[in-house]
Amino acid sequence: MVDFELTPIMKMAREFTHNYARDVMRPISRKYDEEEHVAPTEFIQKTHEMFTSLGFSFSTTKAGGGSKEDDAESKGKHDRPKMEMNLLGAIATEELAWGCPGLTLRIPGPGLGGAAIMAAATPEQKKRFMKILNGPKPSYGAMALTEPGFGSDASAVSTTAVKDGDYYILNGTKIFVTGGEMADLYVVWATLGKDMGRSGIKAFVVEKGNPGIKMTRLEHKLGIRASDTAEVVLEDCRVHKDNLLGGEKKEEKGFKGAMQTFDATRPIVAAMATGIARASYDYLYEDLVVKGGLEINYGKAIHKRGYVETVFEDMEAKINAARLLTWKAAWMLDHGLPNLKEASMAKAKAGTVVDEVTQKAIELYGPEGYSRRHLLEKWMRDAKVYDVFEGTGQIQRLVIARAILDYTRKELK
Numbered sequence: 001m002v003d004f005e006l007t008p009i010m011k012m013a014r015e016f017t018h019n020y021a022r023d024v025m026r027p028i029s030r031k032y033d034e035e036e037h038v039a040p041t042e043f044i045q046k047t048h049e050m051f052t053s054l055g056f057s058f059s060t061t062k063a064g065g066g067s068k069e070d071d072a073e074s075k076g077k078h079d080r081p082k083m084e085m086n087l088l089g090a091i092a093t094e095e096l097a098w099g100c101p102g103l104t105l106r107i108p109g110p111g112l113g114g115a116a117i118m119a120a121a122t123p124e125q126k127k128r129f130m131k132i133l134n135g136p137k138p139s140y141g142a143m144a145l146t147e148p149g150f151g152s153d154a155s156a157v158s159t160t161a162v163k164d165g166d167y168y169i170l171n172g173t174k175i176f177v178t179g180g181e182m183a184d185l186y187v188v189w190a191t192l193g194k195d196m197g198r199s200g201i202k203a204f205v206v207e208k209g210n211p212g213i214k215m216t217r218l219e220h221k222l223g224i225r226a227s228d229t230a231e232v233v234l235e236d237c238r239v240h241k242d243n244l245l246g247g248e249k250k251e252e253k254g255f256k257g258a259m260q261t262f263d264a265t266r267p268i269v270a271a272m273a274t275g276i277a278r279a280s281y282d283y284l285y286e287d288l289v290v291k292g293g294l295e296i297n298y299g300k301a302i303h304k305r306g307y308v309e310t311v312f313e314d315m316e317a318k319i320n321a322a323r324l325l326t327w328k329a330a331w332m333l334d335h336g337l338p339n340l341k342e343a344s345m346a347k348a349k350a351g352t353v354v355d356e357v358t359q360k361a362i363e364l365y366g367p368e369g370y371s372r373r374h375l376l377e378k379w380m381r382d383a384k385v386y387d388v389f390e391g392t393g394q395i396q397r398l399v400i401a402r403a404i405l406d407y408t409r410k411e412l413k
């Protein structure tokens with residue numbers, strides 16, 4: 001059933017996160033962009049307390065989510081079966097990214113690591129690790145997949161995991177780990193042996209303080225500078241076999257588990273991109289239309305419209321398209337439907353839209369748009385990474401093409 005109506009809880013969450021983004025995040029957004037690598041400690045603590053008191057968690061769920069009480073609440077006139085936590089997460093994330101995408105990535109919670117745990121862990125592991133990530137103190141789960149030798153081709157993992165009794169010994173270097181400095185646990189992808197191919201790739205949860213894992217460098221970045229991105233080195237890092245995600249017997253889960261993580265996280269990343277695009281659009285609309293007196297007459301024939309009006313309409317259509325694809329991908333996950341193609345479509349679309357809209361906004365704003373007195377130039381810098389991390393735009397298009405044409409990974413590279 002197609003239903004575009006948000007539940008009362010979703011509307012409330014949207015309004016609440018929007019106000020939080022406007023009142024708490026926007027005012028400090030420029031500060032943490034300029035002071036890269038300074039941890040927004042006060043913001044992290046405050047946000048953690050606020051979300052904890054509301055019982056709101058950013059964990060993604062593989063299929064469905066929410067409690068029986070949630071079901072009872074949401075079974076109203078639309079008879080929705082679930083609380084739709086992934087959709088709720090996408091709605092809230094768009095608002096938070098509207099406030100500041102870098103700070104959004106600093107919000108404590110399961111993070112990318114948590115998403116990998118939800119996708120690939122055993123029930124016992126989920127319970128154990130989510131307890132840490134949703135615990136009383138602010139904590140964060142990072143995902144360490146990318147290495148100096150690869151990014152897009154995840155099957156090229158070269159960090160090694162060698163069995164030693166009840167332990168695995170990990171060795172390798174992971175780069176561009178989001179939250180790599182603040183993380184309390186890392187989901188580290190390693191291979192049991194290159195000759196085993198994809199089936200040898202496994203994910204291990206390595207907790208902070210485990211001897212042998214250390215953060216060696218923080219990146220200086222173009223955008224999302226409030227977010228910490230780190231290099232993490234593993235040197236003879238001993239991890240108990242109980243921390244191998246999915247357990248030792250589930251041979252097939254390793255690489256597939258990594259890929260399933262993206263089904264849940266790509267819609268969230270797309271929601272962030274949509275939020276940034278909307279931030280630029282809203283800023284422009286407020287200044288040129290609300291304050292500046294520009295009229296956008298949606299009923300006018302195309303040949304009677306001015307250039308700026310057309311650009312506004314185009315931006316609005318693109319943002320809506322990105323949002324609808326995002327909501328659909330998240331909604332499918334909530335309802336236990338395979339969403340690989342839709343998650344990639346949302347990510348590909350939103351990653352392009354955010355670049356186009358933020359650049360167009362600067363163009364329309366004139367030289368002022370280039371000045372640091374406005375956040376427009378920051379949003380343009382923040383935008384770029386949304387077509388890079390969680391799989392580049394090209395990789396999303398490859399995934400979509402394979403799904404549409406029914407090709408395997410081998411048939412279409």
Ligand SMILES: Cc1cc2nc3c(=O)[nH]c(=O)nc-3n(C[C@H](O)[C@H](O)[C@H](O)COP(=O)(O)OP(=O)(O)OC[C@H]3O[C@@H](n4cnc5c(N)ncnc54)[C@H](O)[C@@H]3O)c2cc1C
Nearest residue numbers: 143144145146150151152176177178389390391392394413
């Ligand atoms: C700010 C930031 C945060 C990040 N956070 C994380 C994180 O938390 N955890 C993590 O593991 N990684 C993270 N990454 C890494 C990110 O996921 C990779 O950068 C990304 O997957 C691309 O990999 P690459 O940079 O190695 O590019 P490459 O794989 O080297 O690709 C280079 C270019 O070639 C294109 N290309 C590659 N293969 C193909 C193909 N088959 N067909 C068409 N085009 C292709 C790509 O699209 C890209 O444009 C982060 C990166 C950044 C910048």
